[in-house]
Amino acid sequence: MKTGSQHLATLRDGRSIYIDGKLAGDVTQHPAFCNSVASAARLYDFQAANSDLMTFTSLSSGERVNRAWDLPTDYEGLVMRRKAMEAWAGTHYGFMGRSPDHVASCFAGMMMGIDLFENHDRARAGALADYFRYARDNDLFLTYVIINPQADRSKSAHEQADPYLTAGIVDEDSTGITIRGAKMLATSGIMANEVFVSCVQPLGVGDEKYAISLAVPMNAPGVKLLSRKSYEAASPSQFDNPLASRFDENDAVIYFDDVKVPWDRVFIAGDTAMVMKQFHATPAHVLQNYQCQVRLMVKMRFLMGIARRTAEINGTLALPPVRDMLGQLAAEAALVEGMVHGMEAKGKVRNGYYIPDGHLLYASQVLTQQLYSKVITSLRDLAGGGLIMLPSSIADFANPETAALIGKTQQSPVANSQDRVKFFKLAWDAIGSEFASRHNQYEMFYAGATFVTKGHSFRTFDWESSTNLVDTMLASYDLHDAGMGVAA
Helix, strand or coil: CCCHHHHHHHHCCCCEEEECCEECCCCCCCCCCHHHHHHHHHHHHHHHHCHHHHEEECCCCCCEEEHHHCCCCCHHHHHHHHHHHHHHHHHHCCCCCCCHHHHHHHHHHHHHCHHHHHHHCHHHHHHHHHHHHHHHHCCCCEEEECECCCCCCCCCHHHCCCCCCECEEEEEECCEEEEEEEEECCCCHHHCCEEEECCCCCCCCCCHHHCEEEEEECCCCCEEEEECCCCCCCCCCCCCCCCHHHHCCCCEEEEEEEEEEEHHHEEEECCHHHHHHHHHCCCHHHHHHHHHHHHHHHHHHHHHHHHHHHHHHHCCCCCHHHHHHHHHHHHHHHHHHHHHHHHHHCCEEECCEEECCHHHHHHHHHHHHHHHHHHHHHHHHHHHHHHCCCCCCHHHHCCHHHHHHHHHHCCCCCCCHHHHHHHHHHHHHHHCCHHHHHHHHHHHHCCCCHHHHHHHHHHHCCHHHHHHHHHHHHHCCCCCCCCCCCCC
16 A cells, blocks of 8 residues: 555656657656546545545455455445545545546455456466456556557448557567557546557457457556646646646556567457456456446546536525426436436345446446536536636636636625635636546547447347236237137
8 A cells, every 4th residue: 555655656667658749758747647647646545545445355365455456256345446436536626537536446356356367377367367466466556558540430440551550469479579550549548557468359360369358567668648728737727627726637548569478467359249348357447447437436426516606606595497407406416316226235146256247337327428418518508608707817816807707706695706706717617628528528538439338338238028028918818818709
């Protein structure tokens, strides 16, 4: 169990992060990343200060480790795991989508299905089990890249003009494999220790070299991250952008420039079917996305606070249409929370481990992909012009003339002008800024396109129970049923 300062020290490792055409150098100091990296570090300080809630004792090391690595065997254990993730999400208000408990949950799910790996290849299964213990006991922050670059989406990976556009195996020997090519989307890669590299998209015949499952340190020779625009760098004032300035976890394309991966970090190599099974024939995909729904539950609570405060600041709380809108929003937030609790209550023991209900998870993802944008639109509707009639920046308060004008124009029945501006700056950063727009896109697509999540919902629903009800009803009568004449 490391501290925040210890995590920061691990990031000063010579990793190659490119932004604005230059190498970033020390990400703990760079103005595009330093505040968000510090927010990630504070997760570990929170963990240390709340160890009973956030950690459990590892049987192999005897040390306290984060509950995201726990493999619960009953309902109570899953609930304890969720409470830890819920508390962690509360420290960033649900705005860090790729916090350390996400990929840890993926690995926990794979470990729950380790027999699948053993039946496939005992050596690779051993590598996975050893890496799981290593990452858990060293409190590693892992991210992952499991999507191929978009390029020509009408073609499979091996049909692209560049056969190594997508990261794939370029060489293999007794010591390991070498990979070359790109993957996306390394969300939180800047602040992570290592990256899990695989593919959650279907691979077909000819795509064998892209069928990989492995882990690489972020500073491994040949690993290069191409950062998107930094919203943090464009937000020098926390007053003006309180979320973007601290919680821009960043996204990046990652390129593997002939990166050598030793066999003890390779879990699958060259088997397209097994790459898919690691997610869907084990609880990995369910557990990692369950964590996402816990985080979203916290984020929805935060957005409900924005909604309520908006009505109070504007003096509209007593208006029936506003109460109707708040009631609708409250119901939508409760939907997410109810789904999370339902996943737990309807969970089942599988292979000795207690797993959240898969269909309620995927149903929740289908609904929340549609719901998030709707909630954001409702919040904009509540706020009206208040979101954009704001001073240009905190500097306007330093000028006596503009400060006086702010005092006259930014009025509220419940807040002074400074507090009104402060609140609406926060609201805009949550629902209207470029940072907020990225979050809207993230919540819509982190789980895949809508046809993907709907496909998971279709696949996991208990259709047999439903059709059995219909068949039972149909069997209860017929054309010549006694006492029921047939119309002439």
